[in-house]
Amino acid sequence: MRYTHLGRTALQISGICLGTLNLGVRADEPESYAILDTAVDYGINFVDTANQYGWxxxxxxxEEFLGSWFAQGGGRREKTVLATKVGxxxxxxxxxxxxxxxxxIASCEASLRRLGTDWIDLYQMHHIDxxxxxxxxxxxxxxxxQQGKVRYVGSSNFAGWHIAEAQESAERRNFLGLVSEQSVxxxxxxxxxxxxxxxxVRYGVAVLPWSPLHGGLLSGVLRKLSEDRAMKSGQGRAAEAMELHRDAIAAYEKLCAEIDAEPAEVGLAWVMSRPGVTAPVVGPRSVEQLDSAVRAMDLRLSDDVLKRLDALFPPVGKGGPGPEAWAW
Structure with a gap:
């Protein structure tokens, strides 16, 4: 397992963050515990949840389910960099x-009770208020x-100017402020x-991409649909985008076959290769899906493949950061 620092902090996290949205919900209890234990075996130490998850x-x-896993002992809590959310x-x-x-403050206290722990490593604001x-x-x-209940603070679904505004305000208070941003x-x-x-990048804030496969759209959805095993990749976020991007997805799956790589692993490898990205948040429903995510860490995409992916899924505007993306 490769480790990196969480933004500008000294905290070391795995190059993959295990999201728990599906655990105990789309994955049953035995499979969910197996996913968590397998993650530890791989050396994944970064686990993400939210107070609202499991709705x-x-x-x-x-949070309660994750707390039940911690309660099994064996250093599970001590080995975990635990992230949850409020808002x-x-x-x-x-x-x-x-x-x-x-x-x-009230939500933090409630999360600590559900998780059965004394501290949260990364407390994230789920959306701008x-x-x-x-x-x-x-x-x-x-x-x-100061009470020792939270170690670091992060954000999720913030705009760039929100991050700047938040960080400038924190610095005026001599507070560390944001150390991560979780964005789709x-x-x-x-x-x-x-x-x-x-x-x-400017403020030393880690980028933690969520939905790195767009809800399964980039996991080989057309092949799965043809085999009647699409499950999540035929629903929700993926289904909404399917018709709009069907031709690009078909070409994408063809490209993945050409380079003899699984679409899910190509999609994750692309996200991991992007400048500024720290660790994608993956939400496996099975141990096999977790295995695939770990394999993606070793997949290196050639310059030619990256150019072909850009052609299939063009960046916004001219590409790159603003204002150059839309101006001279």
Whole structure:
């Protein structure tokens, strides 16, 4: 396993982050425990969840499930760099969502109880809250770090200017501020190349791409559909994009066959090769899918293949960061 630092911090994380969205939900309990244990065997030490995950059963389920795995002992918690999130609605009641100081602190306490742990390594804001002033947000995060309940703070789904605004506010308080940003990023969705990645590079913020296979669209979906085994790749995010990108996906799967590589591994290898990317968040539903993600770490795409992928899935505008992407 390759390790890297989480942004500008000294914390070492694996080059793959294990997402838990499917564990105990799309994957049954025995398979989910096997995925987690196999990840440890591979040396994956970075695990991501959120207070809202598991909503298909009830909000908070995923944290509880992860807590049950930690409770099995064997150093599971100590070996894990644990990330969770705050901000999305936990109920329809007022103050049960967003980034108010009240909600941040109360949600952290609730996550700690569900996870059965004393600390969260990376506490991420799940979405920008346009009503929460940065002094309020940072005051709450400072309280949690001073209490030892949170080690680092990250963001998710922020725009580039949000990252800049947050970081400038934190620096005025002599606070470390953001150390990571979790954004959707894959061959189909490349918007963060314009401003989010440049902002992260400028401020030393790790980029953690979520949905690196666009919900399964880049995992060989056409072949799976023909074999009647598409499952998630025939639903949700992937299904919505299927008709728009069908020709490109067909050409993509043909290219993968030419280089004798699995589409899922090519898609992950491409994300891992991108400038500024620290570790993609993968959400396997089986040990076999986790095995595939680990194999992708050793897949090197040639310059010719990268150019062909760019032709199939062009970057936004002229490519690269703004303003050059749209101006001279």
């Amino acid at each position: 298909q059963k009830y909000k908070g389920f995923s 999305n609605p936990m109920s329809e009641w007022p103050n049960e969502s967003g980034l108010s100081a009240r909600h941040i 346009r009503h929460a002033p940065w002094p309020e947000v940072w005051q709450a995060m400072e309280t949690l770090t 990023y894959n061959l189909v969705t490349r918007h963060i190349e314009l401003e989010v990645i440049p902002a992260c």
